[in-house]
Amino acid sequence: MSKLNKIARKSTWVDMTAFVDVSFLILTFFMLATKFKPPEVVNIDNPKSVSSDKVEDKDVFKVSFDKEGRVFISFSSDKEGREKAQLTADVLSRQKGLGLTPAEISNFIKFSSGGIGVPVSQLKSFLALSDAEYKAFKQPGIPVSDTLNNQLNDYINALLTGTGGRKPANIMLNGDNGTTYPYFKNILAAFKKNGIFSFKLITAMEGVPSGTPLYKRQKEQGGGEAK
Amino acid sequence: MAEIAQDSGGGGHKKGPGVKKQARKDARVDMTPMVDLGFLLITFFIFTTTINSPKAFKLNVPDDSAKDEEQTQAKASGAFTVLLSKSNHVYYYEGQLQSDGSNFKSSNFKEIRNELLRKKGSTAEKDLVVIIKPNEEANYKNVVDMLDEMQILEIKRYAVVDIAEGENALIRVTEGTSAPAPAAGGK
Incomplete structure (x- = not known):
């Protein structure tokens, strides 16, 4: 009798070791696969598309606009991006007579990876902000709605003047679902005016609906490759 | 015990x-x-973790400053115009808009695909051109969705064009945001 009892008591203990092994394996996977989002000052909800091209992150010039139509520009934080941000700030300072100091220009480079969205006239005071103030500051956005005073045009013009017409390898447009069309149109107008006719829209991925021509073609190609 | x-x-x-x-x-x-x-x-x-990383959607826009004779002319018979308006409303007409608005039809994002497919099937590929005209109340999502639809249906020629006042008036009549104009009763 006493032996039987002991066996019964032992069986309630579950061996967790395998469980721990699995959970830590998954944990390791997620830790390695995680790429933290870079801090953004704007919250943007991208539309979806069937496109499957990867978004490049080198030498990027990005124009973002949020739901309220606030427009921001940003550069990637790699060498090319920083160089182009500096050239933009230099030219802008010269063209508009802003008289930016080297400290302010280095702030421009620093802020440009997160997003700059102030009218040219406010740029100097904006660049005097500290890092913490920059994060808390609600930027009004680059004015684009007025055709005669489309300041995005000034920024892009400064960029292209600075680089001598050399365009950044990746020009991207990062737009929010809810923005009304005129903002998009005015941004396009600023692009066109500066001779930028080819760029990429940042979108979220979406599956190709079945039965459509693109779906059929992709299926055929997929089948052909498998053979 | x-x-x-x-x-x-x-x-x-x-x-x-x-x-x-x-x-x-x-x-x-x-x-x-x-x-x-x-x-x-x-x-x-x-x-x-951000599960699906963003994707790039390539877009090429035409040079507006090109001279008129260099610009491609759309054949009226192969033209299909899609009008985008607020709260995801879609309107379309084929060819040229009739003065009484009789070929102006209302649709939505689901049904427009069938209409576009039908048009694609009944028109020679070189003649087919889809003109996308968003009005001021259309949002960015609608425009991208429509551009995406061009990818899905493999329509090679399409353009985003500003809306004409007459077309906008028709939309407003249909949506009933202004007093209905007499002749234009768009159904």
């Missing part, structure tokens, strides 16, 4: 094996808190 008492009595009787058993029990570590912690961290990483 009686059995337990008997058991402890038995333990007292032969001490050797009882001590051994207790030592074996101690070697086992309770893993439950470790599992708890592990899964807590997994949950954290799952929530912070």
Whole structure:
């Protein structure tokens, strides 16, 4: 009798070791696969598309606009991006007579990876902000709605003047679902005016609906490759 | 109860094996808190991971400053105009808009695909051109969705064009945001 009892008591203990092994394996996977989002000052909800091209992150010039139509520009934080941000700030300072100091220009480079969205006239005071103030500051956005005073045009013009017409390898447009069309149109107008006719829209991925021509073609190609 | 008492009595009787058993029990570590912690961290990483990374959608726009004779002319018979308006409303007409608005039709994002497919099937590929005209109240999502539709349906020629005042008036009449104009009763 006493032996039987002991066996019964032992069986309630579950061996967790395998469980721990699995959970830590998954944990390791997620830790390695995680790429933290870079801090953004704007919250943007991208539309979806069937496109499957990867978004490049080198030498990027990005124009973002949020739901309220606030427009921001940003550069990637790699060498090319920083160089182009500096050239933009230099030219802008010269063209508009802003008289930016080297400290302010280095702030421009620093802020440009997160997003700059102030009218040219406010740029100097904006660049005097500290890092913490920059994060808390609600930027009004680059004015684009007025055709005669489309300041995005000034920024892009400064960029292209600075680089001598050399365009950044990746020009991207990062737009929010809810923005009304005129903002998009005015941004396009600023692009066109500066001779930028080819760029990429940042979108979220979406599956190709079945039965459509693109779906059929992709299926055929997929089948052909498998053979 | 009686059995337990008997058991402890038995333990007292032969001490050797009882001590051994207790030592074996101690070697086992309770893993439950470790599992708890592990899964807590997994949950954290799952929530912070961006699962689908953004995708790039290539867009080429025409040069507006090109001279008129260089610009491609759309054949009226192959033209299909899609008008986008607020709250995801879609309107379309084929060819040229009739002055009485009789070929002006209302649709939505689901049905427009069938209409476009039908048009694509009945028109020679070189003649087919889809003109997308968003009005001021259309949002960016609608425009991108429509451009995406061009990819899905493999329509090679399309253009985003500003809306004409007459077309906008028709939309407003259909949506009933202004007093209905007489002749234009767009159904």
